[in-house]
Structure formats: structure tokens, C-alpha cells
Amino acid sequence: MIKRTTSSVLKQIGSEIEKVPEAALFSHVSPDGDCLGSMLALGIALECLEKKVTYYNEGPFPENLRFLPHIHRVSSVIPEKLPKTLIFIDCAEAERAESSIVKKHFQGKNVINIDHHVSNDLFGTLNWVDPGAAATGEMVYELIKKLGIPITQEIAINLYTAIITDTGRFSYSNTTAKSFKIAAQLVKTGIDLVSINNILFEQKTFSQTKLLHKALSNLELHQNGKIAVIVLSQKDFEETGAEENLSEGLVNYARNIESVEAAALLKEIDTKEIKVSFRSNAWLDVNKVAARFGGGGHIRASGCTIDLPLLEAKNIVISALEEALTHGRDH
Amino acid sequence: MIKRTTSSVLKQIGSEIEKVPEAALFSHVSPDGDCLGSMLALGIALECLEKKVTYYNEGPFPENLRFLPHIHRVSSVIPEKLPKTLIFIDCAEAERAESSIVKKHFQGKNVINIDHHVSNDLFGTLNWVDPGAAATGEMVYELIKKLGIPITQEIAINLYTAIITDTGRFSYSNTTAKSFKIAAQLVKTGIDLVSINNILFEQKTFSQTKLLHKALSNLELHQNGKIAVIVLSQKDFEETGAEENLSEGLVNYARNIESVEAAALLKEIDTKEIKVSFRSNAWLDVNKVAARFGGGGHIRASGCTIDLPLLEAKNIVISALEEALTHGRDH
Numbered sequence: 001m002i003k004r005t006t007s008s009v010l011k012q013i014g015s016e017i018e019k020v021p022e023a024a025l026f027s028h029v030s031p032d033g034d035c036l037g038s039m040l041a042l043g044i045a046l047e048c049l050e051k052k053v054t055y056y057n058e059g060p061f062p063e064n065l066r067f068l069p070h071i072h073r074v075s076s077v078i079p080e081k082l083p084k085t086l087i088f089i090d091c092a093e094a095e096r097a098e099s100s101i102v103k104k105h106f107q108g109k110n111v112i113n114i115d116h117h118v119s120n121d122l123f124g125t126l127n128w129v130d131p132g133a134a135a136t137g138e139m140v141y142e143l144i145k146k147l148g149i150p151i152t153q154e155i156a157i158n159l160y161t162a163i164i165t166d167t168g169r170f171s172y173s174n175t176t177a178k179s180f181k182i183a184a185q186l187v188k189t190g191i192d193l194v195s196i197n198n199i200l201f202e203q204k205t206f207s208q209t210k211l212l213h214k215a216l217s218n219l220e221l222h223q224n225g226k227i228a229v230i231v232l233s234q235k236d237f238e239e240t241g242a243e244e245n246l247s248e249g250l251v252n253y254a255r256n257i258e259s260v261e262a263a264a265l266l267k268e269i270d271t272k273e274i275k276v277s278f279r280s281n282a283w284l285d286v287n288k289v290a291a292r293f294g295g296g297g298h299i300r301a302s303g304c305t306i307d308l309p310l311l312e313a314k315n316i317v318i319s320a321l322e323e324a325l326t327h328g329r330d331h
Numbered sequence: 332m333i334k335r336t337t338s339s340v341l342k343q344i345g346s347e348i349e350k351v352p353e354a355a356l357f358s359h360v361s362p363d364g365d366c367l368g369s370m371l372a373l374g375i376a377l378e379c380l381e382k383k384v385t386y387y388n389e390g391p392f393p394e395n396l397r398f399l400p401h402i403h404r405v406s407s408v409i410p411e412k413l414p415k416t417l418i419f420i421d422c423a424e425a426e427r428a429e430s431s432i433v434k435k436h437f438q439g440k441n442v443i444n445i446d447h448h449v450s451n452d453l454f455g456t457l458n459w460v461d462p463g464a465a466a467t468g469e470m471v472y473e474l475i476k477k478l479g480i481p482i483t484q485e486i487a488i489n490l491y492t493a494i495i496t497d498t499g500r501f502s503y504s505n506t507t508a509k510s511f512k513i514a515a516q517l518v519k520t521g522i523d524l525v526s527i528n529n530i531l532f533e534q535k536t537f538s539q540t541k542l543l544h545k546a547l548s549n550l551e552l553h554q555n556g557k558i559a560v561i562v563l564s565q566k567d568f569e570e571t572g573a574e575e576n577l578s579e580g581l582v583n584y585a586r587n588i589e590s591v592e593a594a595a596l597l598k599e600i601d602t603k604e605i606k607v608s609f610r611s612n613a614w615l616d617v618n619k620v621a622a623r624f625g626g627g628g629h630i631r632a633s634g635c636t637i638d639l640p641l642l643e644a645k646n647i648v649i650s651a652l653e654e655a656l657t658h659g660r661d662h
Binding site for chain 1: 499500501502503504506507508509511512514515516518519524525528529532533534535536537540541543544547548550552556583584587588589590
């Protein structure tokens with residue numbers, strides 16, 4: 001259960017994998033580009049070594065990840081009988097793979113845990129946790145190289161997706177020289193960067209575009225433009241035909257206005273159930289603001305749920321941000 | 332005047348530069364991140380070799396490039412007396428540097444031409460033109476390494492900006508493994524990727540955000556969503572307080588809708604002067620469509636100016652796109 005240095009545990013995982021004829025791969029609930037891309041890349045690589053591989057994820061998959069090579073192989077149903085080797089990809093806890101169902105399968109298994117979350121609880125029998133990796137995809141790349149398996153286009157598409165989704169196209173603070181070096185090797189396989197970037201970051205449904213229009217219609221600035229707030233009512237979702245999960249990223253249209261320090265997006269999930277996302281740019285601690293409403297997160301990105309009608313929720317969110325702006329710097 | 336192989340001309344330019352005590356650097360009109368970043372990076376590097384460097388660009392600089400280290404050194408006024416060595420960065424023709432004024436200065440000068448445009452007319456006495464480079468910044472990186480100058484943070488910020496603006500954050504088809512390899516070396520200097528990406532791609536003025544809202548309000552789909560058209564009237568620009576050049580990129584909100592093959596953005600510059608940008612996604616040749624109105628460009632991105640009232644211009648643009656959609660595949 002001891003966290004080991006990368007090179008020794010990587011070597012151990014490599015020789016473990018070389019030995020076994022079969023492995024079951026798991027990745028986390030609410031799947032994203034890193035967990036799916038990394039899992040599929042590793043699975044495809046193991047199949048190059050003639051291993052039998054099964055893939056599990058609770059799903060559902062975001063629409064824009066359905067292009068990932070071999071994604072149709074992923075099952076949401078975990079069978080009673082699993083192979084001796086279970087490999088968890090990008091899961092900080094085993095429970096992240098499949099709510100509570102997984103640990104009952106652990107008896108007598110080799111549980112390999114490959115992840116980059118600093119919060120990883122080292123649940124495996126072999127734990128390789130590298131919080132310095134921008135994406136678990138970077139670690140899977142290293143493992144595949146260690147196993148001497150050539151990077152095919154199918155592997156490259158999956159790993160490139162893993163890395164660009166977790167680094168926001170190489171723009172988040174987790175991006176390192178290594179992220180770029182690995183990307184250089186992946187693009188050498190001739191993958192179509194333009195299409196992948198289009199699918200992941202550019203393409204929108206018409207409903208999403210209409211929802212953006214609604215969001216901008218409802219955008220308000222307060223405190224000389226230092227606060228920006230967007231509300232989206234149930235009516236807005238109905239009129240645009242957009243699902244609630246398509247509002248992801250809209251808070252950035254508020255945050256990215258140059259005068260803004262703090263931004264909030266309020267979504268009316270139900271009449272008295274308002275989901276709030278907070279963002280800040282330079283100094284304001286929105287984790288503290290969300291905590292006032294029983295939520296939390298990080299200093300620059302947090303969230304909470306407020307059980308009030310939309311308009312009331314908006315007003316107390318604005319008050320809380322105003323107060324944080326005025327007094328926040330004193331504390 | 333012969334175009335030489337990269338390695339021999341790079342060597343020649345390197346030894347030329349090592350010899351001279353002074354150089355004047357030029358970059359192209361309507362400056363962008365690649366021409367300014369590449370010019371400034373090379374100049375800072377030459378100053379590390381104790382050369383005297385002067386920088387020229389007609390300007391004006393886009394607001395979001397004003398953070399580039401040493402940009403305050405760039406002058407728009409070319410003096411009568413110039414040093415013996417003139418270095419042109421990212422200019423396909425000398426005239427691109429300063430409308431017609433430049434060539435009168437060429438007599439008896441060493442004119443070094445460093446550029447990645449395939450259309451470069453080899454106007455220099457030494458011409459290094461590499462259309463395989465995603466950005467001229469990649470070539471300048473190579474030259475700086477050739478000269479043995481260490482990459483400082485100021486150089487890295489300029490070159491990183493050059494590369495990410497010309498590759499659209501590593502998403503355009505010009506992006507190569509080399510682009511990523513150079514980026515890896517640049518980020519090793521510890522530059523703040525997050526801030527640079529924010530300034531270049533995320534941050535918007537409130538006027539820009541309001542203009543986006545107007546654009547989405549005016550967005551129309553035609554032909555079962557295969558055509559998307561946005562118009563922006565003079566009134567829209569007045570009401571939002573946005574300058575016309577802030578509309579760059581808005582056409583992508585039309586193009587990125589998943590049903591869309593062809594998109595157009597029409598801007599009313601004057602009562603009967605409509606600037607049109609065309610984009611297509613998969614197959615439609617918008618270069619041909621623009622050519623019908625006396626414009627041109629590329630297969631997937633083109634433009635023209637139509638001397639008609641806005642509404643009439645919109646209607647003939649829609650007709651032209653409908654016709655291209657219906658008949659385009661036959662030809």
C-alpha cells in the first residue's frame with residue numbers, strides 16, 4: 001500500500017502486466033476525456049500484447065467523446081466473475097469507478113491503481129500516483145512505452161484526447177514540458193488534430209448556441225463590472241431545448257469579461273433548487289463564498305446548491321460576492 | 332536570390348548576424364502574434380549578443396498583444412538612415428512591412444528574409460522561407476539556438492505567443508510535432524501559460540461580449556441548418572460600443588453549429604459597404620463563393636466586400652450559399 005517512486009512502481013506494473021493473460025480496466029463515474037482516453041489507450045496497447053481486455057465505465061459518455069477509438073467496447077455492467085488483474089485508471093478512490101460495487105470484487109485480486117489525483121487514497125495493491133502528471137494519459141503513455149508497444153493512431157487519438165481535455169488545450173497550470181513532449185510523439189502518428197479539436201472544443205448543437213444566447217441575454221454586471229452574474233431558468237432550458245449539462249463553460253463568458261473579478265452562473269434545476277457555479281480571476285476566494293451556502297471547491301472555481309427561488313438566490317449570491325469583494329482583502 | 336535548403340541558409344544567416352554590430356527588424360502590417368512575437372524574440376536574442384537592435388512595425392498593435400516583452404521598443408517611423416543589415420520577419424513581400432516605403436532603403440543593404448509563407452517572393456539577399464513551419468516563431472527559435480543564445484523568459488513569452496496564435500493553440504492543420512517540441516522547451520523557462528492563454532484567447536471587453544450577444548440574436552439558419560448567417564449592422568456596433576475589428580472570430584459561432592456546412596458573417600461597414608466572411612466545414616468551396624463577389628481566400632475561409640444595402644447583401648449571400656450547397660458537389 002506504500003506509494004512508491006514512479007520509476008520503481010512503473011517497472012513493477014510493467015512486469016505485472018507482462019505476466020497476466022487478461023485484465024479488466026475501470027475508469028471513473030461522470031467520465032471525461034482523460035479517464036476514457038487513458039483507459040482505452042491502455043486497453044488497445046494490452047491487446048497488442050495479445051492480452052484479453054475488458055473495459056468498464058458506468059457512463060453515460062459525453063456526446064463529444066463517442067468518437068474515441070474502441071469506445072463501443074466499454075460496458076457499464078460489471079460481471080460477477082472478473083479476471084485476476086483489475087486496473088483502475090484516473091480513479092482517486094475505487095468507489096469512483098462504480099458506486100460501491102467494486103470493492104467486493106477485490107478479494108484475491110491484483111488491483112493496479114494508475115492516477116494523477118493528489119487526493120488518491122492508494123486503494124490498490126500496486127499504486128502509481130503522480131500528481132505532477134497533467135493527465136493520467138501522460139502516465140499511460142509512459143507505461144505503454146515501458147511495455148515496448150508502438151503508439152498506433154488509435155492509441156494516439158485516445159491519449160491526445162486525454163491530455164488536451166485535462167489541460168484545456170495546454171492552457172491550464174498543470175501543463176508541463178512533458179505534456180508537450182508527449183503530444184509531439186502522438187501527433188507524429190499522423191492523427192487528425194483539426195477534427196479532434198473541433199469535436200472536443202468547437203462544435204456545438206444549435207440548442208447549445210441558443211442557450212449561450214439566453215445566458216448572454218441574462219448577463220448582469222454589478223459593482224462597476226467587478227461582478228458578473230448569469231441566470232438560466234427552467235424556461236430558458238425548455239425554450240432552447242438544451243439539457244442542463246450543456247451549460248458547462250457558460251460561466252466563463254461572465255468570468256472572461258476584462259473588468260470582472262468574480263462571476264457566478266445560477267441554474268434553476270427545480271423551483272427551489274438553484275445550482276450555482278462561482279469563478280474568480282485574480283484574488284477573490286470563491287471557495288469561501290460557496291462554503292457560506294454549504295458548498296465548496298477551489299479558490300478560483302467552486303459551487304453550491306441554494307434551496308430558494310431563482311430571483312432570491314440571485315440576490316443573495318450577488319450580496320455574498322459584493323461582501324467578499326469589499327471585505328475579502330482584509331482577512 | 333535562390334531559395335536554399337534550410338540548414339545551409341540558416342547557417343549563413345547565423346554567421347551574417349554574428350558579424351554585424353547592428354540590425355533593423357521589420358514585421359508585417361496588420362501585425363499579429365507571430366510577426367510581433369518572432370521579431371521581438373529575435374531582437375532580444377541579438378541584444379544578448381550586444382548587437383544594437385531597432386524594431387519597426389506600422390501598427391497599430393492589437394490590444395491583446397500589448398503584454399509582449401519589449402513591445403514598447405517597436406517604432407512605426409522608419410528613419411532615413413538604417414543600418415546595413417535589415418531583417419524581415421514573417422513578411423511574404425517587403426511591401427508587407429511598410430507600404431512601399433521599404434524598398435527604397437534596400438540599396439547596398441543585407442536584406443535577410445525569414446518567413447513561413449508559401450507565397451514569399453524571396454525579396455531578400457538571404458532568403459530563409461520554410462512553409463513547413465507552423466509559425467515564423469519556430470524558425471526564429473531555431474535561429475536563436477543556432478546562435479547559441481539561451482532562451483530567456485522574455486524570448487519564450489514572445490515565441491510561445493507566436494506559435495499559439497498561428498496554430499490556434501495547436502489546433503490548426505499547420506501544427507506539427509516540431510511545434511510541440513519547441514513549446515516544451517519554451518515552457519521549461521517557467522513562463523505563465525495560464526495568463527498568456529487568458530490574455531490571447533479568453534479575455535473579452537464587455538463591448539465584445541455584447542457584440543457576441545447581438546451576433547447570436549441575429550443568427551439565422553437556412554437549408555435545414557446547413558447554412559448559418561450572422562449580420563452585424565452599424566447600429567449593432569454603435570449600441571455595443573464595439574469596434575468592427577472586435578468581430579473577429581464571431582463567424583465561428585455560426586460555423587461551429589453541428590448541422591452547418593457553410594457560414595457567413597456580414598458586417599455593415601458603411602451604408603452600401605458590406606464586408607463578408609465565409610467559412611465552411613467539410614467540403615463546400617467558399618473561395619469560389621467569395622470569387623463570385625470579387626473576393627477570394629481559401630477553400631474553407633474566404634471573404635469579399637459587397638456594395639449593397641445590408642439586407643440585400645444578406646439575401647444574395649444566402650442565395651449564393653444555397654446554390655453552392657445544391658450544385659457544388661456536381662462540379
